[in-house]
Amino acid sequence: MNKLFLCIFTLLLVKADLHAQVNVIPQPLEVTSPSKGTFSLSDKTPIIYKQKGLEKSAAFLNGYLSQFYGFSLKQGNIKATTGIYLKIGNKAEKVAGNYALEVKKEGIFITAATEEGVFYGIQTLIQLLDPTEKTVQIPFVLIKDEPRFQYRGMHLDVTRHFFPLAFVKKYIDYLALHKMNYFHWHLTDDQGWRIEIKKYPKLTELGSTRKGTITGFLPGTGNTNTPHGGFYTQDEIRELVKYASDRYITVIPEIEMPGHGSAALTAYSFLGCTGGPYKVQETWGVFDDVFCAGNEQTFAFLQGVIDEVIALFPAKYIHIGGDECPKTSWKKCPKCQQRMKDHQLKNEHELQSYFVQRMEKYVNSKGKSIIGWDEILEGGLAQNATVMSWNGEEGGIEAAKQKHDAIMTPGNYMYFDYAQTAKRDSLTMPGLTTLQKVYSYEPVPQHLPKELTKYILGAQANVWTEYMSSPAKVEYMIFPRMSALSEVLWSSKESRNWNAFEKRLKRQFDRYKLWGANYYPFFQTAKSEAK
Structure with missing residues (x-):
């Protein structure tokens, strides 16, 4: 009985640790961790794809890495032992824009039924990057996701x-x-x-x-x-x-x-x-x-x-x-x-x-x-x-x-x-x-x-x-409310939880800072209004 309790407790700790690392907004449909570890992303990591159309998703990721992390990646139909693999799968999608993202020691794999789905997988990958660090370590994770509204x-x-x-x-x-x-x-x-x-x-x-x-x-x-x-x-x-x-x-x-x-x-x-x-x-x-x-x-x-x-x-x-x-x-x-x-x-x-x-x-x-x-x-x-x-x-x-x-x-x-x-x-x-x-x-x-x-x-x-x-005032008025709206429109109704969102929002604020965006300081103001 004690062993069973210990196993359950350990599993809960692992899940809590995973969610602490996976601060994604909007909240994905499924987040699991088949194994423990991290993948190191560097300028030596290529973005690998064969199908036409995926260059747009690769270019967006490269532009983001170049602007905020100071390096970019080779992209295209490249032979390599590891990398970021983009693929349009053969399965017809149930919901427009669904995707699967898996991070493991062999690389990062993003698969979707359409180009659009691959692009959304790229956005989730971007959110797995630590906005406070220049060295990029991405936790091993398996994410399956799809939008709620069209x-x-x-x-x-x-x-x-x-x-x-x-x-x-x-x-x-x-x-x-x-x-x-x-x-x-x-x-x-x-x-x-x-x-x-x-x-x-x-x-x-x-x-x-x-x-x-x-x-x-x-x-x-x-x-x-x-x-x-x-x-x-x-x-x-x-x-x-x-x-x-x-x-x-x-x-x-x-x-x-x-x-x-x-x-x-x-x-x-x-x-x-x-x-x-x-x-x-x-x-x-x-x-x-x-x-x-x-x-x-x-x-x-x-x-x-x-x-x-x-x-x-x-x-x-x-x-x-x-x-x-x-x-x-x-x-x-x-x-x-x-x-x-x-x-x-x-x-x-x-x-x-x-x-x-x-x-x-x-x-x-x-x-x-x-x-x-x-x-x-x-x-x-x-x-x-x-x-x-x-x-x-x-x-x-x-x-x-x-x-x-x-x-x-x-x-x-x-x-x-x-x-x-x-x-x-x-x-x-x-x-x-x-x-x-x-x-x-x-x-x-x-x-x-x-x-x-x-x-x-x-x-x-x-x-x-x-x-x-001014643009700064527009940014101040949309952030962080746009982040809340994105979860309302993308995530399942059942998965929405204010307390969980508020915790993930703290990491989102780090992203706003990385982007150089002006934003409304929700946590500071909410605390002062509560007094």
């Missing part, structure tokens, strides 16, 4: 504040390191138009720059009176899309309509109901001037924009916004009122539905699908639309009931522009979204019938940048 997203608003391409690439790397696979790029709004459209050059000539920006919390305590602007050329966008694709991340562009159009109206005043004058907004909020729904030129313009957007982004989806569209100008506009009569529309909500459905049909005709914020449910949902639910979970639930796909992004859990602490430590939006709250989020609504849960594709966090004027 949509694991992060959003970035570049309209309220413009960020250079180099930072957007860095942001993409952060997503990759957290096994995220969708980047929602918010490119147009009232405060700036950020994408070059060759057919309409005034969009960037006039619409990309505002004359100033309010200071302090809305409605503001003053104005910088300093022009703020910037946009991405089509060549830069192609570069970014490829950069993301090499990391198995799909970029979804958002072109706002029918609301949030001040920048576009400033460039082309005929797009509005009144003809102007319009301006690129210097403050935040919702504005009455929107695209005119009764003007055929509006649709011709937006179709021209969509044509160029589709050529730049190979993603299945185009996000058309559809949120926060005041009906004030439509109610006063003779053209909009005539449109309602012609199509027997009962009210302006149905006019918005007409607008969205008409644009959806055009997008569908180009082989693409639309995503819209949950206001696109008003007046009737477009035929093939995916709903992004931000006003709570109701929009996602309603979409699923109508057998439409939904992506959950409720503001009280998924808005990373909200403060992280009740003792507000910087200028932010007025909401509060703590790290614990993000980690507690369950994307599948509790009361959704089981047969409808398949319509919940996953979830996404949104980063609105009214109060984020």
